Amino acid sequence: MTAATPRRPRIGVLAVQGAVREHVAALRDVGAEPVEVRLPRDLVDLDALILPGGESTTMRRLIDAYGLREPIAALARRGAPMLGTCAGMILLADRIADGDEPYFGLLDLEVRRNGYGRQLDSFEADLDVPTLGAEPLHGIFIRAPLVTEVGPRAEVLARDPDGRPVAVRQGRVLATAFHPELTGDRRVHRLLAQLVAEEATSPV
Ligand code: GLN
Secondary structure (H helix, E strand, O other): OOOOOOOOOEEEEEOOOOOOHHHHHHHHHOOOEEEEEOOHHHHOOOOEEEEOOOOHHHHHHHHHHOOOHHHHHHHHHOOOOEEEEOHHHHHHEEEEOOOOOOOOOOEEEEEEOOOOOOOOOEEEEEEOOHHHOOOOEEEEEEOOOEEEEEOOOOEEEEEOOOOOEEEEEEOOEEEEOOOHHHOOOOHHHHHHHHHHHHHHHOOO
């Protein structure tokens, strides 16, 4: 017998509200085992978690109502990679302009909800993301948060055509202001799965 093939990473998608199905499909495409997370027990044995787009105020309320806040924070403290997209980025941010309290506070940046404004409610742009390769990444922005400031602990992975940050990384935490699950390009999900693999093989 040859060595066992490595276990597929089990990656959760918070499924209380928002764009869940497309993330589940993207995770399957990159060879991960997707798990829809509605209850604390769904978080057991997860290797990573996606906080999807949706409506961040509603998502906060439902995360609290289902008792998911502390177990998700605990998963992050254990070093499980996280990806927040759009509303998910808002939930991960350390600072929120104009009012809202931060929620998970795992990313050294400030966001403004719906910060691209009414004129630009939704738009698409080809983004240069050097860490993901030379090919541009097509970004679909839907009432996206605007990143108004990035602190020294976070690294900017991509900027919009006006130079504003739209993808960031801080250690094992990734976030995009756009929706990577809505295109066929799987590089962001592959990066998340790779972070799990790095963790599994890194020396103790
Ligand atoms: N505008 C939403 C919010 O502020 C985010 C939109 C999205 O996730 N597509 O929560």
